[in-house]
Amino acid sequence: MRLGYFKRALLVVLILIFTCVFSASAVLLETTVSGEVTKINEADNVIKLHTNEVWNGESWVMYSVTSLDKQDLTGSVPDGDIFDYLQTGDIIQGTFTGDEVSTVIFVTVARVERPDSSSRYLSDSWGDPSLLVSPFFNNFKISYEMTADCNECTGSVCTADSSDVSVSQGWQGQNYLTETTMVPGEKYIFTSPEGCQSELAVTFVEGQASADVCSRALVEGPQPFSDFAIHVVQKGTETGVTVTPSSTITETVTTSATKQPEATQSPGFSVAVVVIGIMAALCLRK
Incomplete structure (x- = not known):
């Protein structure tokens, strides 16, 4: 009796592990x-x-x-x-x-x-x-944090209604940091220190944030991606564009734009699946 109960419990655990392994592959x-x-x-x-x-x-x-x-x-x-x-x-x-x-x-x-x-x-x-490997000319570097609209979520991603954008420029610890909050459609010119003849023109086209920040439950699916059009421009040649949000969203959560882990399957993935299958079969034999 106890042995049969143990086998059933072990089978449930193996099924859960099996499910978790395949859930991870939903990341692109x-x-x-x-x-x-x-x-x-x-x-x-x-x-x-x-x-x-x-x-x-x-x-x-x-x-x-x-x-x-x-x-x-x-x-x-x-x-x-x-x-x-x-x-x-x-x-x-x-x-x-x-x-x-x-x-x-x-x-x-x-x-x-x-x-x-x-x-x-x-x-x-x-x-x-967030997926860029190299910096921009004059060592401009950009990062962002998305604010998710938790009323506009589909699957594993939510629409972002704004983004906190940070741009640094400089070398050897003498970095000049500029931060601003942007909404979709807005263009901001990140200026450089006096003496530099280039600026960074950033247009926030649209953004996504992970649905995990809006729900306690783990949501399976692809990771969020956002869209910015970014150009190094001659100083003083571009002007910004301000967009007024059509409505105020009260239920929002901020999520960081750190790079998502790649969905590369580890060498032991296939082995783990085979082992799980064998163990499950053994549990069901008696």
Whole structure:
């Protein structure tokens, strides 16, 4: 009697573990690559990229030593503004989700200002800046925190009604920090110290935040992504755009824009699934 109860209890535990393992795979796999734009198709909202390097989390490595199946990628872009700036032959950095079997989805695309420089400064970016590897020209760096509208959630993500944006600029501890709160559609010019001839023009297009901040229950699904159009501009050549929110949202929760963990399955994933299956079968034999 007790042995049978133990087996049933063990089976329940194994099923829960099995469920948790597969729930984690709902997070979208992110891959960051760098290469040359070989084709632009504005009508279909896609670009084609010849991949030269892949970011491994610590450094750039040559495509030939990675596990990517395809070197030439076709992907949709996160923002239509990109077609006013990007040209064939440009070197870009991009982060896409999913595999590279067909058309990938770029959630971040950034144009490299000086491709031959080891510093790899960026001149423009579109999509989610939390996934950027390199800083912008003049060492501009951007981060953000989204404020979720808990009345506008679908699955694992909520619409963000505002974003606290921080931009730093400088070197060797002499960083100048500017912070502001932006709403979708708003454009803000982050100025640089006297003597610097460039500024950072940031447009907050739209944002998402994790639904976890609005619910005590764990919500399965893909991670949130946000869209900013960011450009390094000549000082004094751009002006900001202020947008008045259409309504005041009272039920909001702030979430940080730290980079989401990649959904790369560990080497032991398949082994764990097999072991769980065997143990469950043994429990049901008697």
